[in-house]
Amino acid sequence: MKTVATRFAPSPTGPLHIGGVRTALFNWLYSKNKGGKFYLRIEDTDKERSKDEFKTQIVNSLKWIGINYEDSEYIQSTKINDHINVAGELLKKGLAYKCYCSNDEIEEQKKRAKQKKIPYIYNRKWRDKSETDAPKGIEPVIRFKSKVEGNSILKDLVQGNIEIENNTIEDFIILRADGSPTYNLSASVDDHLMGMTHIIRGDDHKINTFKQIQIYDAMNWKVPSFAHIPLIHTIDGKKLSKRDNASTLDDYSKIGIMPNALRNYLLRLGWSYKDKEIFDLKESIKYFNLEGIGKSPSKLDISRIYSMNEHYIKNIDENDLFDFLITYCETFQEKIPDSAKKKIKNSLHFLKNKAKTLEDIYKNSMFLINDKVQIKNEDKKLLDEKAIKIINLFIDEISKIPSFNRKDLEPIINNLIKKNNMNFKGLGQPLRICLTGSKFGPGIYDILCSLGKDEVTKRLTQIR
């Protein structure tokens, strides 16, 4: 049995969206589960639309989510000669032919098909014509001689057997008039040259697979196994496209979703293993299989991404969480001074409690990052005479205590409340506003202790 080899083959013509990431993930997981290899192939044969920045984005996205590939990227455009040679061989074997139809001629046929409401399929005009009939001044394209009779069955590892009539597959172009190879040729040649054993890709490639298998057969190559996974749909049930917002990895990383959480979410989107929801990296490799992939498309649900992220925030090692947080802040928010880093690290155990995203933790940490407290105008109104008075009393009280922790503070606060005939909110709210500039945030004792006596006194004194 040959070692399993899979690949992810995106085209760098736009930002990689999370449907693509999921495809990459499934391929990667499958190969790792089988102890095989996983490769990245950049399909950049569309020179017009391919951009280097997209290639970079793809590479970075995979790296971010933890998918690593063998060697360096396989760049399809550097292999074009191989593809052209195969076309030449096919031509020599009589399994492909030159088609001299003009663009106008083809357009005309398509138009007519549309009018008659019948599906357009190239009429195979030059399939058996002699080249001596070739018109002058037209550069031919090379078409593959597709089977015209009988049926083909694709034994799909996810979808089961799919059968179609061969005559619904047209004589597709493998070499353009300018001599460049088209997708179906390039993809099959590369997959063969790279020794792919399993092709896992989106449902939208099903028809291509029937074409590509014919190329394999024509070249006497071993046909790999195929698995077509259902596409991810938007919440209104359409294929997720690059134009949909919140569809790239960056859209998620910039709001503070962690790679592990997204990986776990994507894994469970359209795949399941019993009732298990949480899979760490090792488990996802251990349990992944093709049988667990569902047949119907699944919709992206942002609230599940949030809750998955929340789960990871609360359950991963705090040192790791801290690293993720700092990277996040410095990439998307601001550089965190070393002094604040220390405080954040010490306070992470409660800063993370309210958070669904790294952004939430960042916001909760604001009072530790900024020494100067900004109080909103609407909140200033809450700092009335009564509030100032109780805060002053509070300052006096804490000046008397030697240490500064919850045990020391609780009696002070309780006494102040009682003496001044108010509830907890009466002291808690102004205190919170003065110390953090916000009505919401971590628990008041957490805030007090994390800031420390000196800083608390300093901030409160500034108010009066």
Next chain:
RNA sequence: GGUCCCUUCGUCUAUCGGUUAGGACACAUGGUUUUCAUCCAUGAAAGAGGGGUUCGAUUCCCCUAGGGACCGCCA
């Protein structure tokens, strides 16, 4: 329009002929927490419809309906 695929709570899904159809997210209610959140408990919520096969169908088959993908000298 043609070809192919799909159909269990709002969402992701479990069930591989016999279950009070389970879990998770979201939602609602209550409790804990001297705010918010967390946490805990409880609740509401599904087999698209119609035929078969079978002692018995969510599960197997057919039809209908709905949804989706593809139909480029893009990948």
